[in-house]
Each structure stands twice: as structure tokens, then as C-alpha cells.
Amino acid sequence: MKYMWPIFRREFGAYFATPLAYVFIVIFLFTMGAFTFYIGRFYDNGIADLSSFFTYHPWLYLFLVPAISMRLWAEERRSGTMELLLTLPVPLWATVVGKFLAAWAFTGIALALTFPIWITVNYLGSPDNGVILASYIGSFLMAGGYLAIGACISASTNNQVIAFVVSVVVCFLFTISGAPLVLDFFRAWAPLVLINAVSSFSFLTHFAAISTGVIDLRDIVFFFSLIALFLAGNVVLVDLKRVG
Amino acid sequence: MIEIEGLTKRFGPVTAVAGINLKVGKGEVLGFLGPNGAGKSTTMKMVTGFLAPTSGRARICSHDIENDTLAAQSVIGYLPEGAPAYGDMTPRQFLQFIARVRGFSGNDAKTRVQDAVEKTELDPVLDQPIDTLSKGFKRRVGLAQAILHDPAVLIMDEPTDGLDPNQKHAVRSLIRAMAPQKAIIVSTHLLEEVEAICTRAVIIDRGRVVADGTPAQLLARSRHHNAVTLTIPVAQAGAAKAKLKALGAVASVEQSLQSGDTAQLTAFPKSGALLIEEISKLAVSEKWDVKELYAEAGRLDEVFRAITTDDTTRARESRA
Numbered sequence: 004m005k006y007m008w009p010i011f012r013r014e015f016g017a018y019f020a021t022p023l024a025y026v027f028i029v030i031f032l033f034t035m036g037a038f039t040f041y042i043g044r045f046y047d048n049g050i051a052d053l054s055s056f057f058t059y060h061p062w063l064y065l066f067l068v069p070a071i072s073m074r075l076w077a078e079e080r081r082s083g084t085m086e087l088l089l090t091l092p093v094p095l096w097a098t099v100v101g102k103f104l105a106a107w108a109f110t111g112i113a114l115a116l117t118f119p120i121w122i123t124v125n126y127l128g129s130p131d132n133g134v135i136l137a138s139y140i141g142s143f144l145m146a147g148g149y150l151a152i153g154a155c156i157s158a159s160t161n162n163q164v165i166a167f168v169v170s171v172v173v174c175f176l177f178t179i180s181g182a183p184l185v186l187d188f189f190r191a192w193a194p195l196v197l198i199n200a201v202s203s204f205s206f207l208t209h210f211a212a213i214s215t216g217v218i219d220l221r222d223i224v225f226f227f228s229l230i231a232l233f234l235a236g237n238v239v240l241v242d243l244k245r246v247g
Numbered sequence: 248m249i250e251i252e253g254l255t256k257r258f259g260p261v262t263a264v265a266g267i268n269l270k271v272g273k274g275e276v277l278g279f280l281g282p283n284g285a286g287k288s289t290t291m292k293m294v295t296g297f298l299a300p301t302s303g304r305a306r307i308c309s310h311d312i313e314n315d316t317l318a319a320q321s322v323i324g325y326l327p328e329g330a331p332a333y334g335d336m337t338p339r340q341f342l343q344f345i346a347r348v349r350g351f352s353g354n355d356a357k358t359r360v361q362d363a364v365e366k367t368e369l370d371p372v373l374d375q376p377i378d379t380l381s382k383g384f385k386r387r388v389g390l391a392q393a394i395l396h397d398p399a400v401l402i403m404d405e406p407t408d409g410l411d412p413n414q415k416h417a418v419r420s421l422i423r424a425m426a427p428q429k430a431i432i433v434s435t436h437l438l439e440e441v442e443a444i445c446t447r448a449v450i451i452d453r454g455r456v457v458a459d460g461t462p463a464q465l466l467a468r469s470r471h472h473n474a475v476t477l478t479i480p481v482a483q484a485g486a487a488k489a490k491l492k493a494l495g496a497v498a499s500v501e502q503s504l505q506s507g508d509t510a511q512l513t514a515f516p517k518s519g520a521l522l523i524e525e526i527s528k529l530a531v532s533e534k535w536d537v538k539e540l541y542a543e544a545g546r547l548d549e550v551f552r553a554i555t556t557d558d559t560t561r562a563r564e565s566r567a
Contacts, residue, residue: 005350006348008347009344009347009348010348012344012347013333013336013344016336016340017333017335017336020335020336020376021335082331082333082334083327083328083329083331084331084332084333085331086292086297086327086328086331087325087327087331087332087392089296089297090295090296090297090320090323090325090327091320091345091348091349092316092317092318092320092321092348092349092350093317093348094317245297245298245299246298246299247256247258247298247299
């Protein structure tokens with residue numbers, strides 16, 4: 004913790020030192036609103052819930068989260084600060100986790116700033132706030148999953164554009180791994196166990212499960228173990244570059 | 248305080264550092280010289296733990312950099328090549344971050360930052376984003392970061408690169424002032440810097456140490472070591488040349504420069520011989536109109552060129 008905190012603070016502060024944070028938050032809120040009201044037809048549904056809001060989270064994260072994660076390591080490598088960072092007396096895992104948590108906290112803030120829609124729906128009717136809270140938790144966990152994938156990919160390149168594009172593709176595969184597009188690829192040759200395993204990686208399935216208001220331990224464990232896995236990959240990738 | 252044993256780094260087929268052995272003790276300022284790509288930076292990156300060596304080891308204050316990384320890194324101050332820093336931070340924020348990472352907090356952190364700022368004279372730019380600073384200030388931010396925790400070992404990759412003469416002088420004074428308490432490694436291209444601040448100079452070429460000694464010892468390897476140059480009228484030059492050649496201790500005489508009606512003669516000594524006294528006596532007895540007469544300590548660039556290879560040859564060989 005004593006190692007992680009300064010890293011977290013610097014990284015978190017860096018978002019707000021540049022216009023990045025503000026641009027991101029504005030676009031995040033704007034697209035969230037646009038999807039909810041125009042595509043999700045929030046009003047026309049005539050139901051006092053936020054399902055038309057949460058449904059689009061995976062798809063928005065797909066593009067917005069890699070935009071956050073792409074700079075995490077690629078930028079350090081490009082600007083040479085990587086050398087500074089890795090020669091400071093901090094264990095590598097603390098640096099990796101500290102940076103990840105800063106990015107996660109930042110997306111958490113963006114997500115929390117969507118609170119007016121919660122106020123709106125409570126003003127218009129009496130929604131099940133337990134379901135809404137569960138959906139927020141699910142959305143936050145899902146954002147963490149996307150971020151961990153993006154951070155890991157960012158560590159493997161010093162080019163932010165590559166980090167972005169590859170992250171979007173990998174995140175996309177994880178999002179829809181329960182869908183025929185991905186499963187058909189495996190169906191031809193893979194055993195059923197593997198197919199089931201692949202389909203169980205689907206963010207959509209796990210997020211949908213949490214969004215019903217039932218916080219199943221399995222869904223929580225899924226997201227946390229996915230985050231842990233990719234952060235471990237992040238540590239390994241950074242360490243591999245040391246060996247050269 | 249710094250012990251390097253058989254340190255080697257290979258990148259694929261290219262050997263960047265090929266078994267370097269070095270020991271640097273307290274009070275030593277080691278000038279690390281070598282052509283570009285000789286392996287200076289790579290060596291420093293391994294010693295500070297940024298790169299893992301292919302083989303060999305480095306110990307800092309008896310902590311192995313690979314096995315006891317944090318303990319070793321906490322006693323090192325390191326200025327990487329180009330003095331990288333987070334450009335969107337101000338020097339104050341950046342140094343506070345470094346202080347926190349290095350485990351200082353509260354007033355302790357404040358004094359540390361204050362101290363480093365004073366030593367590197369960063370005061371006037373303390374609250375400007377680092378991205379907007381001049382090269383000189385950026386370099387000093389990097390330097391401040393490296394000395395903030397008063398490390399026992401200081402490793403600096405080209406600390407004066409890109410600085411103007413005044414800034415160079417300031418940085419060198421700072422290094423000299425810290426030298427007695429620390430073991431310092433400074434890499435540089437500037438040979439004058441070695442003479443100005445280093446107690447020892449190590450030249451590396453193609454990843455190997457090719458010379459190791461005090462700057463004076465290296466200078467002694469120069470052809471110009473103890474050579475005597477005198478400037479006399481052209482009319483006397485021919486006769487003088489013959490007289491100089493006749494001296495027992497003189498190996499050769501060169502007429503190096505002629506401008507207007509004066510000529511410059513340089514007498515090179517046979518190894519170990521001192522010429523200046525003999526030649527000045529000769530000048531008096533022969534009644535030459537000497538305009539200038541001086542002995543040289545030697546030329547480091549000459550030594551450097553003689554024992555290192557140029558980059559094309561090196562690139563070709565390292566891939567062969």
C-alpha cells in the first residue's frame with residue numbers, strides 16, 4: 004500500500020492535469036445520454052427503470068475504456084519515463100496495480116457522474132433502486148475488466164494507436180464471446196468444455212446477470228479474476244521487456 | 248560501493264555489453280566514456296535495474312540489483328539519458344511525487360524537495376509544467392530527482408548534454424561538491440568534463456573496458472603527452488627544426504602551422520622524456536625569437552580515437 008499510493012496519486016492526477024479527463028467525461032456523459040434517450044427510447048418505454056441506460060454500457064466501454072488504457076504504459080515507454088519509473092524503489096506489481104486502480108477510479112468518477120439519470124428516473128416514477136445499484140456495481144466491475152485488458156495490451160507496445168486498436172478488438176471478443184460469431188469459430192473443432200469456457204467469458208452475460216439485481220458471487224469472481232489475470236499478464240509483459 | 252562483475256547484455260545477435268568488471272568506491276567520480284553505442288547507457292540501465300543482464304551481476308552497497316532490487320534501488324540516484332520526467336507536472340509536483348515514492352512524507356518530504364531545488368537552482372520555474380521548460384531546466388529537474396534522497400550512489404547518463412557553458416559549470420560544481428560522500432558514475436561525450444570532474448576515467452568500446460585509469464594516466468597515453476610546441480619566426484624555423492631533432496630526448500618534430508611570418512614547431516618526446524626545460528634553454532642559447540612556448544599534458548580526444556572504433560566498423564562487427 005505504501006508503494007502503491009504515490010503511484011496511484013500521480014497517475015490519477017495526470018488525468019486531470021491535461022484536458023483528457025474533461026474531454027473524456029463530457030463525451031462519456033453525452034454518449035451515455037444519447038444512447039439512453041434516442042436509441043434506448045428511455046421515455047417511450049414508459050417503465051421506471053434504467054435498463055435502457057445500462058444496456059449500452061458494454062458497447063460504450065468498448066471504445067471509451069481503451070482510450071483511457073492505451074496511454075497507461077505506451078506513453079511511459081514513448082516518453083522515456085518508464086526508465087525513471089522502473090528504477091524507483093517500488094515493486095513492479097505495486098506500479099502495475101497502482102496505475103490500474105487510478106484508471107479504474109477515474110472511470111468510476113465518470114460513471115458516478117451519470118447520477119442525474121438516476122435522479123430523473125426516481126422523479127418520474129419509483130424504480131427498484133436495488134436493481135439500479137446492482138447495475139452500477141456490475142457496470143463498474145465490467146469497466147475494470149476492460150481496463151485490465153487494455154492496460155495489459157498497452158504494456159506490450161510504445162504505440163498508443165496500436166494499443167487502442169488491439170484493445171478494442173480484444174475487448175470486443177470478450178464482450179461477445181457468448182455469441183455465434185465467436186463460438187462458431189470454436190465449434191468446428193473444439194470440445195464442448197472449451198466452447199462452454201469461451202462462452203462463459205462473455206462480459207455481456209455476466210453483466211446482464213448482475214443487472215437483473217441479483218449479485219451472484221460467480222459474476223463478481225469472474226470480473227475480479229479476469230482483472231487479476233490481465234494485471235498479472237501486465238507484470239509479466241513489463242518484466243519481459245527488461246530481459247530484452 | 249558499486250561492484251560490477253562480468254556484466255553482459257545481449258539483444259538478440261547483438262552484444263551490447265560484453266563482460267564489464269568495475270568497482271567504484273566512495274569519493275570516486277568515474278567518468279564513463281565511449282563512442283555512441285559502445286554500451287555505456289546499457290551498462291547503466293543494468294546497474295540501476297531497468298534492464299536485466301544476460302549474465303553477470305551488479306551490487307550496489309552490497310545489495311544485488313537483481314535479487315535485492317528494492318534495497319539496491321533505494322540507495323541509487325539515477326538520471327536516465329535525456330532526463331525523462333512527467334511533462335504535465337510542475338517540478339514541484341514531480342519532486343513531491345519522487346519524495347513520496349522514496350518513502351518521505353510530511354515535513355521530511357518538504358525539506359528534501361526544498362533541498363534538491365536549492366542545489367539545482369530550480370526555484371524560478373518551480374510551478375511551470377515541465378513540458379514548457381528549457382532543456383537546461385529539464386536536465387536540472389532530472390538531477391534534482393536523482394539527488395533528492397541523498398543517495399550513496401549516483402549514476403548519471405550524460406548529465407550536461409545540451410547545457411550551455413554556464414549550466415555545465417553549475418552542474419559540474421554540484422557534482423564536485425557531492426563527490427566526497429558518494430560513489431558517482433557519469434557518462435559523457437565531453438572529454439573536457441572528464442578532466443574537470445572525474446577522479447577516474449573508464450573508456451568502453453564495443454561493450455568492453457578498453458582503458459581504466461586517472462585522467463592523467465590516460466593523458467599520458469597521448470602522443471602529445473609532454474610534447475613541446477614553440478612559435479618562432481619562419482626565418483628561424485628550418486634551423487630550429489634541425490636543432491630540435493638533434494636533441495636526444497626528441498622522437499620527432501612537426502611543423503604544424505604557419506601563419507604570416509611565424510611558424511609553429513611541435514617536438515614529440517621519446518617515451519617518458521621531459522622536453523620543456525631542455526628546449527627552453529636551447530631557445531635562449533640559440534637566441535630564437537620565441538613568441539610562444541608550452542608543454543602539453545596530452546590530448547584525451549587523441550587517446551579516445553586511438554583506442555575506440557568508429558560506429559560503422561562497430562555496427563558491422565557486432566552483426567558479424
